[in-house]
Amino acid sequence: MQAHLVRCFGALPGHGNMAMVIEGGPATPAARQAFARGQPHPACVFLDAGPGQAFIADYYYPHARSPLCLHATLGAAQLLFARAGQAASDIVLSTAMRAQTLLLRREGEDYFVALQAQPVPAVAVAVDTALAAWLLDQPDLRLATAPVLASVGSPKLLIEVPERATLHALHPPLERIVAWGREHGVNGCYVLWRSAEHTYEGRNFNHLDAAMEDRATGVAAGALAAHLGCTIMVHQGGALGAPCLIRARCEADAILVGGRAEAADGQ
Secondary structure (H helix, E strand, C coil): CEEEEEEECECCCCCCEEEEEEECCCCCHHHHHHHHHCCCCCEEEEEEECCCCCEEEEEECCCCEECCCHHHHHHHHHHHHHHHCCCCCCEEEEECCCCCEEEEEEECCEEEEEECCCCCCCCCCCCCHHHHHHHHCCCCCCCCCCCEEECCCCCEEEEECCCHHHHHHCCCCHHHHHHHHHHHCCCCEEEEEEEECCEEEEEEECCCCHHHCCCCCHHHHHHHHHHHCCCEEEEECHHHCCCEEEEEEEECCEEEEEEEEEECCCC
């Protein structure tokens, strides 16, 4: 087994959201989940050989398997392009859970994942301020826009608050969010604040352990870009000591999500 650590979406060199990319690791979902649970990193992606030149990516958080994790995909992109050399063309991945096609690109020092917007689950409750207030345990919650479900492969409930202080003060009941998400097929809440036109700051709540709060959540930035239909920048992780910057844009029929990725283990 080979395991590689990559810092993904770092706003500056030496920063980012850590991902572990595993080759030749355990083969079964149960064994992979047990491995991920034993790691101090927020996400693991297991790379398997696929048909032709493609790879299959299987994603795990410490507490759950995921259909898609874009920061781990960025980690895989950094590893695969480092091996392929500067002249390499786009690389194709397919996700293990849903066979979603992902196209990896290198643009200068950044890496991007091209993918399409995906359908969101039919939720049998009103997606409104009351739901957001309950999930975040904020009875007096005010919102800048109505909550919305959006997805580029891992559905998120996007919740926009009007003030940065509100975003930073949140300490929601994580068990409630995870349980609601499992019931309705939604991978957590992404709370965001618009700091300037097309520029946001966000926090992701989909882990059971507050210490594992995501430093960068590419699937949420991609879902937001797909919902808005425009190019955006999303800052995340600064208050956690890991400032990250996610870039997302719409291009033809694709959503591109990307940023910096650098090896953290000397690979």
